[in-house]
Amino acid sequence: MNRRTGLLIGGAGLLAVAAITFWPRVMPPSPPSCLTSNELGGFIEVPGGGFVKAADPVYPEEGRPERVFVSPFELQVHEVTNSQFARFVEATGYITDAERNGGSAQFRTTVTPQNPMSWWRLDPEASWRTPGGEGSTLDGLALHPVVHISLADAHAYAEWVGGRLPTEVEWEYAASLGLFDPNDPDSGMRGPNGEARANVWTGIFPLINSAEDGFIGTAPVGCYRPGRIGAYDMIGNVWEWTDSPFAAGTPRFTIKGGSFLCSKNYCRRYRAAAREAFEPDFSTAHLGFRIVRDRPLDSDRAGLVVGQ
Template identity: 65%
Template sequence: MAFQRTLPLILLTLTCIVAAGIFIALFNKKSTTNYQPCRLPEYVIDSFVLVKGGGFIQGKDAVYPEEGPPQKVFVSSFKLQTTEVTNKQFAKFVAQTGYVTDAEKGTGSAQFLESETPWITSSWWSLDSGATWKTPDGAGSNLEGRALHPVVHVTLNDARAYAEWAGGRIPTEIEWEYAASLGLFDPLEPESGMQAPDGTPRANVWTGTFPDNNTEEDGFTGTAPVGCFEQNLIGAYDMIGNVWEWTESRYGKANPRFTIKGGSFLCGSNYCRRYRASARQGMEQDFSTVHIGFRIAKKIAK
């Protein structure tokens, strides 16, 4: 089965997403979620922002080789979902269509877990057969208190199905990066979407030293409800941090992988550092994890 053959590569990719392969100290803090209410009105969650077309430098201020080289591109106007798709929104889709996600078909999904051998980076990840969008912590868990958290454990296939049902599509990598770049609070500071100049958190990322110490300075150690942090300059929430987001753009040519953008709650300043608009990683379209979600785009009505 293709999924089983590529699993070792996928788990290695997940390790690269959250780490640069540096020696790990002790992983003595389990990742849990602080269910801090954020009170974002649901009409905002259901809304879209207008992203006006224009040119920009894709891959600007690259940190890792795969982010460059910089190139000037033009993007046509489109609409982008204001927030990441939530559990509540995805549940409505499932209720109306009977859709069954890839993880629910028996493949399970990847969890980031406490490891007894933290110096072996691949041991951070485990394929959990009981992890699905509606049982995010594994068999027996549920979505209580997480209706407005971003849906996770969804593959690109699942995201596409939702987008079609919702009358939209998955944005391309260029569209996503363009929107995130326009939204930066300071275009001269690539990490301004993650924190303010005084250090105030603007996104849900790993605060402290990854992976042995999460200070919870931003209020969370796992996913956060959408909209807990300030809107970016185009009016969108959580384009940086919280969860990685699927795009409809291929990642490289050797494997059937697609690009994910934005970083997640597992990105820290000493590891990953992919909480930037230009950051990117690749993932198989039929694989899901605890830190990948999505938002959708729509065409401008004529």
């Protein structure tokens, strides 16, 4: 997968000796109650305020902590689902970048798991319609987050529904406000007794996924307890696009939140402060998005640094 592969999961290397199975095995949810189709599309008001961006950084790209002021906005309570994206495509005839440009990245079984380059392949048949590649469908996945979505695809959907993508600062602010324990960066992923609060990789990546959190692969939206502001799945399940460039002079954009492939022993990016870079014209099986809306009369965008 050449230079794109390194963008798919960040972290440190590990020794491995066995293969894994990934798609589309789905385990019964834990807890067993998820959002229903009648509960989709809701928004919550995120109040304006200040917070410390990049609090408790783990990786160098997270930068130094700094205090940031954020204007109020409205946040969709869940990631955009397959059923929502299907309505957009049906109404507009939109064709995604993966469908036009030869596929998307697929996590795969490998006999050389010690080599991160072997974890991914470009699947010419992978798209939002066929998330598992050739022969796969959306049967049973209507309420799962849509994946294999590029930045342009996410922008097109957001514009159609009258919203936009969040900035990195807006996304991190909302995720930080939602933490169950503001003093524990990992509290969005697990509770004080180890109970699952997000869909991440449980076990030893990439060898064994114990599915202790209820799922292997994506989970339907809203299967876990919402954060303190009422948003679901800000941590885990799928990475989420933001509208913010990753760094000056870099043709990549920031994705946030981690995914079902983040684990304790690799890619500890199931934290509000974690960030990763991704090419805007590419997509993967663990990258989706959610949208925000500006509050009436709120024209300011987030991200004004007011101190450190």
